[in-house]
Amino acid sequence: MKKIIFIILIAISSISAYSIDNGIGVYFNIGGGFDKRDINNDKSSINLSYGLGAYAYNVNEYKIYYGIKAGGDFGKIHFTNKDNFHTLKIQGELGYRIEKKTDVYFILGYEKFIINYTLKSAHYRGLGFGIGGAKTVYGIFRLFSDFTYYILNDHSLDDTIDDARINCGIIIKD
Numbered sequence: 001m002k003k004i005i006f007i008i009l010i011a012i013s014s015i016s017a018y019s020i021d022n023g024i025g026v027y028f029n030i031g032g033g034f035d036k037r038d039i040n041n042d043k044s045s046i047n048l049s050y051g052l053g054a055y056a057y058n059v060n061e062y063k064i065y066y067g068i069k070a071g072g073d074f075g076k077i078h079f080t081n082k083d084n085f086h087t088l089k090i091q092g093e094l095g096y097r098i099e100k101k102t103d104v105y106f107i108l109g110y111e112k113f114i115i116n117y118t119l120k121s122a123h124y125r126g127l128g129f130g131i132g133g134a135k136t137v138y139g140i141f142r143l144f145s146d147f148t149y150y151i152l153n154d155h156s157l158d159d160t161i162d163d164a165r166i167n168c169g170i171i172i173k174d
Contacts, residue, residue, distance in 0.1 A: 021059040021101070021136075027071065027144070028052050029169025035077060036162045042079040049075030051087075055171050057134075063097040065105055073165075077115060084116040091148070093132065101136035111150045113163060124152035124161050134171070142171035 029051045035044040053071015070090045077085045089112070095105025107130035115122045132146025150163045 021097075022057060023142070023171075023173035024054070024056045025142070025171050025173035026052065027055045027069065027169050027171040029073075029144075029167045031073065031165050031167035033075075033163060033165035035079075035164075037079055038160045039157065045078045047075050047077050047085075049073040049085075049087075049165070051167070051169075055173075057093070057103075059097050059103065065093070065095040065097055065103040067093040067105070069093065069109075073167075079115075081118075086114055086116075088112045088114075091130075102133070103135075104133045105131070107132055107146060107148055109148065109150070111152060111163070113150070113152045113161060122154050122157060122159070124154045124159075126150050126152035128163070136173075140173060142173055144169055144171060 031049045031051070032046050033049060034046055036042070037044075051071055051073035053069055055067065055069050057065065057067030059065045068091070072089065073087045075085055076082045089109055091107050091109030093105040093107050095103055097103050109128050109130075111126060111128055113124040115124075128148050128150030130146055130148030132144060134142050134144040136142050145166070145168045147166050148164070152161045152163060153159070
């Protein structure tokens with residue numbers, strides 16, 4: 001947790017005074033995902049999740065967009081039962097401002113995916129990538145939508161989960 005807070009502070013401090021647009025804030029999202037697990041070749045039905053986190057971004061005078069998101073998602077996953085899951089993730093975003101207050105970007109991130117079974121839990125970790133877009137509305141809100149794909153490993157179980165997720169949400173910025 002200390003590492004995530006440190007990374008967030010570095011990201012916020014990198015917001016430059018020479019930018020045409022920048023902001024920090026909190027985000028809330030809802031999403032849907034599909035997960036495939038190697039053990040027993042399990043596939044989940046579409047699972048719904050909700051999440052929250054912190055967000056910082058900057059657009060420089062050349063319309064280059066860069067940002068960082070740190071947060072998590074919560075939901076139920078259906079492999080054998082409807083088990084609870086939650087994630088912790090940090091995502092870097094790099095893209096371009098295509099028109100006034102509208103950004104498109106690529107995502108590179110790290111995710112920790114935890115499934116809570118009845119008597120134990122399994123911890124999966126891995127890297128992922130994706131694409132997304134965001135638009136500022138009324139100066140204090142940003143609407144965003146993104147698609148991410150993570151390949152997550154649990155080395156103690158010798159197991160892998162492929163997590164594909166679409167999220168839509170709102171950012172309340174400064």
